[in-house]
Amino acid sequence: MNSPVLITGASQRLGLAMADCLLEQGHHVVVTYRTPRSSITMLEDKGATVLQADFSTEAAIDRAIDKIKAISKTYRGVIHNASDWAQEKDSCDKHSLIERMMMVHAIAPYRINLALEAALCSCEGQADIIHMTDYVQETGSEKHMAYAASKAALHNLTLSFAKKLAPQVKVNSIAPALLMFNEGDDDAYKEKALKKSLLEIVPGAKEAVKAMNYLFDSDYITGQTLHLNGGRHLK
Numbered sequence: 001m002n003s004p005v006l007i008t009g010a011s012q013r014l015g016l017a018m019a020d021c022l023l024e025q026g027h028h029v030v031v032t033y034r035t036p037r038s039s040i041t042m043l044e045d046k047g048a049t050v051l052q053a054d055f056s057t058e059a060a061i062d063r064a065i066d067k068i069k070a071i072s073k074t075y076r077g078v079i080h081n082a083s084d085w086a087q088e089k090d091s092c093d094k095h096s097l098i099e100r101m102m103m104v105h106a107i108a109p110y111r112i113n114l115a116l117e118a119a120l121c122s123c124e125g126q127a128d129i130i131h132m133t134d135y136v137q138e139t140g141s142e143k144h145m146a147y148a149a150s151k152a153a154l155h156n157l158t159l160s161f162a163k164k165l166a167p168q169v170k171v172n173s174i175a176p177a178l179l180m181f182n183e184g185d186d187d188a189y190k191e192k193a194l195k196k197s198l199l200e201i202v203p204g205a206k207e208a209v210k211a212m213n214y215l216f217d218s219d220y221i222t223g224q225t226l227h228l229n230g231g232r233h234l235k
């Protein structure tokens with residue numbers, strides 16, 4: 001079997017779309033999920049290897065790393081997609097909030113990348129790491145402060161790992177602004193969110209899939225961020 005691509009948090013939305021696309025291309029795909037869903041059975045039926053993993057504690061990250069390493073000695077790529085879009089208003093314990101954000105968005109990717117260094121470097125051909133970050137890593141966010149700080153940390157890890165793992169592994173970020181609305185977003189929120197970009201559309205998961213394919217296909221891009229934001233930075 002060819003070296004797999006690992007995608008974290010791939011039971012829905014962007015992660016699921018990226019996993020589906022890689023399976024269609026004939027890749028062996030390893031996905032992690034936290035909440036069991038029918039989408040995970042569907043990915044398994046298509047040939048994916050699935051494993052349950054929660055990245056919010058050190059012990060759980062250790063267990064996930066052991067399982068990921070046991071699945072394959074080499075990896076073609078890792079996509080750090082798992083994410084918890086928590087906001088300050090929903091948390092009375094701000095210390096736990098920022099710890100959890102850092103754990104999921106920075107510490108888990110950092111630990112997994114270090115643990116898979118040899119597996120990625122010994123993959124036949126080019127290997128890739130992609131960090132799913134966020135537009136707010138550069139602007140900050142009043143409502144999602146800890147989330148934004150942890151995505152900024154992940155952005156910085158992109159730069160360090162690009163240096164550390166070159167030339168065998170390319171390491172890049174995809175930084176979306178609005179790609180998909182969430183269930184329950186009301187019309188007023190949707191209208192306000194749409195107006196934040198120049199292009200005023202919600203492109204959906206396919207935009208992340210296109211960015212992933214572009215980075216995987218490239219021979220010369222590392223340490224970069226692909227900004228999927230419809231020109232929001234110019235508003």
Ligand SMILES: NC(=O)C1=CN([C@@H]2O[C@H](COP(=O)(O)OP(=O)(O)OC[C@H]3O[C@@H](n4cnc5c(N)ncnc54)[C@H](OP(=O)(O)O)[C@@H]3O)[C@@H](O)[C@H]2O)C=CC1
Pocket residue numbers: 008009010011012013014015033034035036053054055056080081082083084085104132133134135175176177178179180181
């Ligand atoms: N959608 C958008 O418009 C935008 C997305 N992004 C980024 O793109 C990526 C994908 O976005 P999207 O598909 O919307 O993300 P979602 O929030 O829909 O899904 C992320 C997945 O991460 C998993 N997850 C959450 N917390 C943990 C944890 N502690 N341990 C393990 N897994 C966890 C969830 O698992 P489960 O459901 O199994 O519990 C969930 O399925 C994310 O990194 C996100 O921050 C950035 C900006 C905009």
Ligand SMILES: Nc1nc2c(c(=O)[nH]1)N=C([C@H](O)[C@@H](O)CO)CN2
Pocket residue numbers: 082083084085134177178179180181182193
């Ligand atoms: N893990 C997640 N991160 C983010 C989400 C999400 O649903 N899950 N959503 C967004 C936005 O769509 C937002 O930028 C616009 O409303 C950001 N990050």
